[in-house]
Amino acid sequence: MLKVGITGGIGSGKSLVARMFEVLGIPVLHADDTAKYLMQHDTDLMASISRMFGNEVYQNGRLNRPFLASVVFSDKEKLAGLNSLVHPAVLRYGKEWAARQSSPYTLKEAAIFFESGSYKEMDKMIGVYAPYELRLQRAMQRDQASGDTIKQRMAQQMDEEEKMKRCDYIIRNDGSMSVINQVLDLHRQFCAMASGRL
Numbered sequence: 001m002l003k004v005g006i007t008g009g010i011g012s013g014k015s016l017v018a019r020m021f022e023v024l025g026i027p028v029l030h031a032d033d034t035a036k037y038l039m040q041h042d043t044d045l046m047a048s049i050s051r052m053f054g055n056e057v058y059q060n061g062r063l064n065r066p067f068l069a070s071v072v073f074s075d076k077e078k079l080a081g082l083n084s085l086v087h088p089a090v091l092r093y094g095k096e097w098a099a100r101q102s103s104p105y106t107l108k109e110a111a112i113f114f115e116s117g118s119y120k121e122m123d124k125m126i127g128v129y130a131p132y133e134l135r136l137q138r139a140m141q142r143d144q145a146s147g148d149t150i151k152q153r154m155a156q157q158m159d160e161e162e163k164m165k166r167c168d169y170i171i172r173n174d175g176s177m178s179v180i181n182q183v184l185d186l187h188r189q190f191c192a193m194a195s196g197r198l
């Protein structure tokens with residue numbers, strides 16, 4: 001089965017675009033949601049997170065999210081440490097999940113693909129592009145967060161231009177083109193690829 005990855009920086013609109021593919025009947029694995037789920041349900045993963053960040057990271061079996069966020073979003077190395085535990089778990093889960101699908105192709109949505117190396121698991125990569133200021137405004141509004149908070153998160157991510165350069169396709173979500181038309185166009189291409197017509 002054809003596996004397509006979709007990525008973009010915070011506020012680029014990748015979740016929104018992924019939802020459009022879902023409306024077309026394409027199963028989407030949301031890496032962030034999957035990671036959140038596994039951090040609360042995968043006992044092996046939970047044990048390694050406790051070992052790395054201390055027992056206070058779980059309180060009565062519940063992940064202390066604000067504590068973990070405050071640690072990893074202000075320290076690149078700690079974020080990398082957390083990712084080194086969570087990514088393999090998401091990758092394993094994703095493989096089993098993809099094997100259960102019967103659609104022409106599947107989509108995996110994640111902010112981090114090239115940084116983690118998980119792009120290698122994908123046949124094609126889509127980048128969702130929006131300029132910095134627009135991403136900042138969208139993310140501030142969505143998360144009800146300050147500009148500084150979002151900027152700090154953006155600074156942890158790979159340079160947007162570099163990320164887009166490494167993608168096979170770009171969806172422009174900067175108001176210059178219809179996003180739905182771009183999604184439909186790619187959907188047709190992926191269906192054709194999956195059926196051997198391309």
Ligand code: ADP
Pocket residue numbers: 008009010011012013014015016017138139141142173175179
């Ligand atoms: P990401 O997943 O890349 O961080 P989202 O898909 O959550 O980004 O989009 C960020 C916010 O901006 C969301 O609230 C979303 O609804 C909004 N948004 C994204 N694209 C558009 C658009 N083209 N027009 C209006 N709002 C948008």
